[in-house]
Amino acid sequence: xxxxxxxxxxxxxxxxxxxxxxxxxxxxxxxxxxxLDFFVEGTVNEDHTEFNLCLGxxxxxxxxxxxMEALEPGVRAELQAAAESSVLKVDYENRFETKNKIKRRxxxxxxxxxxxxxxxxxxxxxxxxxxxxxxxxxxxxxxSIFRHMKDTYFTGNEKINLSIExxxxxxQLLSTIDYKEGYSLYxxxxxxxxxxxxxxxxxxxxxKWKDRTHEYLDALFKELDxxxxxxxxxxxxxxxxxxxxxxxxxxxxxxQLITKLKATFDFSTVQEFTVEAGRPxxxxxxxxxxxxxxxxxxxxxxxxxxxxxxxxxxxxxxxVEDVVDRFQLAREVGFDNINMDLxxxxxxETLEDVQATMEAVKALAPDSVTVHSLAIKRAAxxxxxxxxxKDLKIxxxxxxxxxxxxxxxxxxxxxxxxxxxxxxxxxxxxxxxAAPGKACIYNVLIMEEQQTIIGCGAGTTTKRLFPExxxxxxxxxxxDVEQYISRVDEMIERKEKLFxx
Numbered sequence: 001x002x003x004x005x006x007x008x009x010x011x012x013x014x015x016x017x018x019x020x021x022x023x024x025x026x027x028x029x030x031x032x033x034x035x036l037d038f039f040v041e042g043t044v045n046e047d048h049t050e051f052n053l054c055l056g057x058x059x060x061x062x063x064x065x066x067x068m069e070a071l072e073p074g075v076r077a078e079l080q081a082a083a084e085s086s087v088l089k090v091d092y093e094n095r096f097e098t099k100n101k102i103k104r105r106x107x108x109x110x111x112x113x114x115x116x117x118x119x120x121x122x123x124x125x126x127x128x129x130x131x132x133x134x135x136x137x138x139x140x141x142x143x144s145i146f147r148h149m150k151d152t153y154f155t156g157n158e159k160i161n162l163s164i165e166x167x168x169x170x171x172q173l174l175s176t177i178d179y180k181e182g183y184s185l186y187x188x189x190x191x192x193x194x195x196x197x198x199x200x201x202x203x204x205x206x207x208k209w210k211d212r213t214h215e216y217l218d219a220l221f222k223e224l225d226x227x228x229x230x231x232x233x234x235x236x237x238x239x240x241x242x243x244x245x246x247x248x249x250x251x252x253x254x255x256q257l258i259t260k261l262k263a264t265f266d267f268s269t270v271q272e273f274t275v276e277a278g279r280p281x282x283x284x285x286x287x288x289x290x291x292x293x294x295x296x297x298x299x300x301x302x303x304x305x306x307x308x309x310x311x312x313x314x315x316x317x318x319x320v321e322d323v324v325d326r327f328q329l330a331r332e333v334g335f336d337n338i339n340m341d342l343x344x345x346x347x348x349e350t351l352e353d354v355q356a357t358m359e360a361v362k363a364l365a366p367d368s369v370t371v372h373s374l375a376i377k378r379a380a381x382x383x384x385x386x387x388x389x390k391d392l393k394i395x396x397x398x399x400x401x402x403x404x405x406x407x408x409x410x411x412x413x414x415x416x417x418x419x420x421x422x423x424x425x426x427x428x429x430x431x432x433x434a435a436p437g438k439a440c441i442y443n444v445l446i447m448e449e450q451q452t453i454i455g456c457g458a459g460t461t462t463k464r465l466f467p468e469x470x471x472x473x474x475x476x477x478x479x480d481v482e483q484y485i486s487r488v489d490e491m492i493e494r495k496e497k498l499f500x501x
Contacts, residue, residue: 001029001033001037002028002029002036002037002038002039003028003030003033003036003040003056004016004029004039005030005031005032005040005041006041006042007042008044008048010044011102014099015040017124018106018107018110018122018124019040019110021124022116036058038055038056039058040053040055041053041054041056042102048091048092049089049090051090051101051102052087052088053086053102053106054086054109055110055113066111066112066115071117072154075107075108075111075154078105078154079108079112082105088101088102090102100122100152103122103153104122106122117156119155119159120153120155120420121149121153121154122154127419127420127447127449128159128420129163129167129170129417129418129419130447130448131145131163132149132163132164132167133167133170136168137171142164145164146161162415163418165415166415166431169414169415169439170416173439174448176271177441177445177450178235178237179451179465181235182234182235182236183234183235183453184237184238184240184445184446185227185236185239185240185265186240186442186453186454186456186457187220187241187246187257187261188242188244188455188457188458188459188460189241189245189249189457190204190459191205191213191244191245191248192205192206192244192248193207193317204244206282209481210250213249213253215485216485219484220456220457220488221260222492223456223457223491223492224261224265230496235269236265236267237270237445237451238270238271238272238273239267239270239273239442240274241275242276245277245282246275246276246278247277247278247282247283251286251289254290258290258294258296259294271441272297272441272442273295273297274297274298274440274442275291276299276300277301277326278300278301278302278341279316280303280322280325280326281316283330285329288330288333297337298339298440299330299335299337299338299339300339301326301327301338301339301340303323303357304316304342304346305349305357306320306356306357306360306361307349307353307357308320310347310349310353313347313348324360324364327340327366328364336367337368337438338366338367339366339368339369341369341372342358342369343372344371344374344396344400344401344404344428345374345394347393347394348393349395350395351397351399351400354400354404358403361407361411362407365411367435368433368434368439369404369408369411370432370433371401371404371430371432372430373396373401373428373429373430396428401429405433411435413435414434414436415431415432415433416432416433416434416443416444417432417447418431419447449463451465452465455477456477458477458479458480459477459478459484461475461476461477462474462495464498464499473498473501475497475498476494
């Protein structure tokens with residue numbers, strides 16, 4: 001357990017998140033206790049101009065061996081400054097500068113204690129490419145962005161170069177998007193064949209709901225009608241079906257849903273229509289033909305891994321052969337933009353397992369691959385039932401990440417979007433790779449927060465962008481399906497309040 005002892009909580013979250021990056025899985029206390037491994041003590045003076053930051057140990061402290069020559073000049077300078085004084089000159093009116101001063105100082109103290117250098121440096125946010133994207137929009141060069149990320153966040157060269165490369169590609173990808181008058185539509189289908197061990201998304205077993213999906217669709221149609229009327233005359237750029245697993249619905253339900261959608265919204269401006277087919281055990285030829293008939297251009301077939309033992313362990317009731325079969329079936333039906341999601345850091349998987357998965361995926365030649373680092377959410381069984389799964393080995397390494405990147409490049413796929421999550425194994429990132437012309441516009445829009453995205457269905461979020469004010473406001477739908485059905489009018493009222501602003 002780690003203590004966070006502060007006389008002012010203004011930067012508590014920033015300190016805690018950086019501690020979590022160095023010590024994943026640790027718990028925290030906010031008062032002195034006998035069982036603390038160590039504590040961070042931060043004291044700001046009365047006029048908020050000096051911040052005293054240090055690490056404390058109840059027993060004998062120890063420091064890891066560090067090669068000073070291997071450290072970047074900025075890191076060396078901060079380490080030297082920390083040795084000379086624990087006091088930082090700060091300006092609480094400038095939150096950005098103060099936050100980063102505190103994080104840089106804490107970073108070198110934790111680096112000295114652990115011997116670890118974090119690939120992303122002090123960055124703990126989920127959208128590191130947004131830094132590069134914003135700087136490009138402001139007219140800065142790649143060289144100036146590189147120096148900013150190095151000096152401000154101590155980010156490693158590889159991660160900076162990746163961020164810059166992706167930001168440049170994102171700008172090109174979004175060049176045809178109508179930011180001010182346009183919007184994207186997310187349709188949530190909260191049903192799944194089963195719930196995976198690591199998953200906390202709101203999902204309901206389709207087996208229990210298959211005779212009641214019409215109730216959900218009726219409520220969803222009511223919400224869609226409202227949105228279509230509210231956004232009449234605006235440009236609909238992308239449509240994305242997520243969940244859950246949208247293809248958990250029957251072919252008849254899928255047909256009814258998309259028919260309704262295309263009759264209600266103007267699809268003449270839609271640049272991309274994606275459906276997460278997701279679980280191979282939810283995919284049939286009939287469903288694929290329905291999607292193809294209605295002009296769905298991009299689908300996802302997500303194995304997560306091509307190791308059968310892992311599939312069984314995480315609760316996926318399909319085989320590796322099912323993945324191959326459904327992928328080939330989708331090609332037969334005519335889909336020429338198929339994504340595959342993979343997860344690195346799954347329980348008991350090794351570097352050799354990841355390589356075997358990448359070989360199997362390479363043989364299928366998907367048009368895009370999204371590589372996720374395992375992030376264990378609070379509500380996932382892997383977290384809520386820790387005692388049951390405590391002996392499972394979960395490992396994610398830079399070597400695994402590099403391996404997936406190398407395979408993606410060999411497959412002719414280029415990185416086009418990136419995001420991170422809290423509680424992510426190894427403190428790494430999720431990266432989407434795509435062949436030229438096959439990148440997912442919606443993925444970039446939601447990560448870079450460049451456009452209003454309206455979510456319809458249980459558990460969805462609507463984000464309204466106010467570009468002239470550089471502001472985003474949101475409203476959320478209830479997650480529970482029963483509640484969504486009975487309270488859909490309230491969900492519409494929430495949107496009405498948001499769009500009345």
